[in-house]
Amino acid sequence: MATPHRDTELRRTFPAFAPRESAGGTGPFAGTWWGNAWVGALEQGALDAKRLARGRGYADQGHVDAITVTPGLVLAYVRGSRPRPYRVQVRVRTLGDEDWERFLDAAADRPGHIAALLDKELPQSLADCGVPLLPGPGDLAPRCSCPDSGHPCKHAAALCYQTARLLDADPFVLLLLRGRGERELLDALSRRSAARAARAARERQPQTLPGVRAADALAPRELPPLPRPLPVPPHPEQPPAYPSVPGGPDPFALDQLATDAAARAHALLATGRDPVGELTLWQDAVRLAAARPGSGLTAATRTLYATLADAARRTPADLARAVAAWRQGGAAGLAALEEPWDPPAGRFDRARPLLLAADLPAFRPWRNRLTHPRGHVQLRLGRDGLWYAYESDPGQDDWWPRGTPDLDPVGALTGLGIPDDAV
Structure with missing residues (x-):
């Protein structure tokens, strides 16, 4: 039975637990809520409390040898009153593909779930996701080679109690019992989390415009006269040519500011809001520099960087680093660069x-x-x-x-x- 060298993703062997002090068989047996839920399924489905008490005593005294766990099965030899130990197995139902899909959706829905599993914890919210992870009364099906026909016999009860200690140490044992190995689950969760993040980025939509009641929009009213049309530009869809005058504004800077103003006006017409108006002087300088194609302090951007940095009372090197942060994550990326803070625990x-x-x-x-x-x-x-x-x-x-x-x-x-x- 104790053959850990044969273990695979779907077969794990655990050495026997050492004897431990027992408080007269009273109080919770396991150390976690999910371990005690397993014990509760055993005790609520048992037909003889005395056999349970003797089985708990066997577990406390270390009568259960090495335990092997595979999908749907816990197997071990338990030493009883005879010289030869008894072969004991406890079966549980494995989950179907639809149950696993619901479990993976629930686990990927909150990043804390994955972190808790890696910390060997089973969040209550994950166990309550509608998938029967933990057994209920009557879900454990024990069998033993001893002549006792009790349900369960004391040897099977001892194995169930010791299995609860395995679940205490690693909730992935419970998931293996239900049919999936740890590495397979973590790989599936990683892929699902990455797919959700990509889908959320694609589906992110701008804020909707405030609505107007149809009755108000269609109500008869006298409209003011239209303003006189603006003169037709000499070159449609072509920006003006800004002259270079000694001591005057930089033509490149004027062109970029005009392009930025047009983009902001278009966004204001389309969404009803101008997020640029909420920025500080420094944030706006970084945004404008980041809008220039390319990266770093090239010959084409040196004058622009120097002008923007001087207006914000920073150095061009500071601005270049801030531009890299803005391109990484916008205003939130710039804050990550410049603002250390104390995040809450968790x-x-x-x-x-x-x-x-x-x-x-x-x-x-x-x-x-x-x-x-x-x-x-x-x-x-x-x-x-x-x-x-x-x-x-x-x-x-x-x-x-x-x-x-x-x-x-x-x-x-x-x-x-x-x-x-x-x-």
Whole structure:
């Protein structure tokens, strides 16, 4: 029975538990709510309380040998009053494909669910998603090689009690019993989370315009006379040519400002709002610089960067770094660059286990930031709930935004090319 070398994704073998002190068989047996729910299914479906008590005693005394778990089956040898141990198995129903689809949808719906499973916890909200993860009374089907025909016999009860201790340590044992292995589930959840994020980005729609009652719109009223039409432009759909005058405005800057004003006017007509009007002087300077094609301080952008940086009382290098953050995530990306903050407990705390599960080292936390121990990669949690990746030369506090923000800290590091010797 104890053959862990034969374990696979759908077969796990656990060594026998050592004997433990028992409080006279009273009080909860398991240490978690889901472990005690398993015990509750056993005890509520049992026909003889005395057999249960003896089985609990067998479990406390360490009479259950190594336990093997496969989909729908728990198997072990249990030592009783005879020299030869009894072969005991407990069967549970595996879930169908439709149940697994509902479970995966519920788990992917909240990033905290995946983080909790990686922390070896089973959230109550996930267990209540409409999928029968935990057994109810009568769902456990025990069989034993002993001559006792009780339901269950004390040997089967002992195995059920010890199985609850396995569930305490790892809720993925429960999911394996229901038919799916840990790696298969995590891969499916990762794919589903990525697909949801991509779909949400495609379906994001602008705010709708305020409505007008049909009766008001169709009511008869006298309209004012139309204004005189504007003169026809000499060259339709062509921007004007701005002259270059010594000491005058830069023609390139005038052209960009005119183009930006036209785009803002179009957005205002289409949506009824101008989000640019809510920006600070610095944010607007960064936005204008980011609208210029290309990146960095090239010859074509040096004058523009110098002018915008001087107006905001910053340096062109500051502006270039801020432009990279704006292109990464807009105003939220700029805030992630410049505003350290203290996130509430929960999501930030669960990021480190997610990184460890992806075979990454333990990142160092500081406020809303997690830094690779070699100091060349950093993650910053934005107030919008996204993770922003940064890179710097090792040992240098010179962080630059990189990659695409993601709800998943591991996903935010995708494409950064972390070398194997840095993991």
